[in-house]
Amino acid sequence: MAGIYVHVPFCRKACYYCNFHFSTNLSLSGEMTDAICLELEMVKEQFSPTINTLYLGGGTPSVLPVAALKKILSSIKTNYPCKINEFTIEVNPDDIREDYLIALKGMGVTRLSIGAQTFDDQLLKFINRSHTAKTVREAYTQARELGFDNINLDLIYGLPKSTTRLLKKDLDIITAMRPEHISIYAFTLEKQTVFGNWAQKGRIHLPDEETEADEFELIMDYLNDKGYMQYEISNFCLPGYESGHNQAYWTGEPYIGIGPGAHSFDGQKRWYNLAHNKRYINAIQSGILPQTIEPRTTQNALNEYIFTSLRTSSGCDLGRIKREHNTDLSTHVRLHDFITNGLLLKKEGRLILTKKGKMLADYVASELMI
DSSP states (O other), X not given: OOEEEEEEXXXXXXXXXXXXXXXXXXXXXXXXXXXXXXHHHHTGGGOOSOEEEEEEEESXXXXXXXXXXXXXXXXXXXXXXXXXXXXEEEEOGGGOOHHHHHHXXXXXXXXXXXXXXXXXXXXXXXXXXXXXXXXXXXHHHHHHHTTOOOEEEEEEESOTTOOHHHHHHHHHHHHHHOOSEEEEEEXXXXXXXXXXXXXXXXXXXXXXXXXHHHHHHHHHHHHHHXXXXXXXXXXXXXXXXXXXXXXXXXXXXXXXXXXXXXXXEOSSOEXXXXXXXXXXXXXXXXXXXXXXXEOOOHHHHHHHHHHHHHTBTTOEEHHHHHHHHOOOGGGOTTHHHHHHTTSEEEETTEEEEOHHHHTTHHHHHHHHOO
């Protein structure tokens, strides 16, 4: 399994919580499309596996016209051996129109990821989203009517001004819509954002850790009762609808990231692109790949695997660690404590987080790292 991720670094508005690389100035979108296509051609010598998954993310890929998306797809198919079984595109609800959806379907898109974030209009306005709850419902319904049968909806919990009551309402609404996949993330305060600035000035206040933990437990219980499997800490799906592309990240499969700020992993080394639109374009046009290689030691590789695998429902394979890293994690000094305290379960040679453990996933993983 190998995938390509294309980062489209444009949005119509800047959400107040987001620190991803993007710009609200779309004037470079044409040059960016050409640069992305050129980078795809330039890096093909670095990456040879057959491509099984495509993921267009950002930013907001749906701000690009269909012609630009088709150009990117053509470049992928021209430069890489492809056997694509999952093709995801992230879309904002207010970008969805019938002709656009029909074009995506014709391009072979199999999976839509719609950024809902919340279904409370006042909260949507507060976080500077460009859509309403009604827009999300209409976009979702239209996508269904046009034949999309694999849809993800994104939610965020723990936002400033949000409450547990609003979270319950969001869960009621989203499960009634019955998407195949739900990604639900805890709000993280990032310094280089509007909310980061407001927090420094005391203009916003965040839920305490106990409230956030209670809400995460509510999410797990509620979605499980509605038939959704938690196959990764922040990702839930109906049986058989796991995101194949994202699973590659968590299981250490190779993937290539194209576009400014995108990250790549070829199975041996990791690298990332310059996160600056104009300088990225200039470098690509000059025949230079604006890449920075990340040093990756044997210890780094082991710790990456521990951290990412523990986030998944299949857990951490002790046998794989012993084979690939010559390390017996079962003798780790903290392991017995975590099992005794009900944070970890050892099952068929794997370490799996319990429900209690999922609420402390990062802590448990960091303590087990070598």
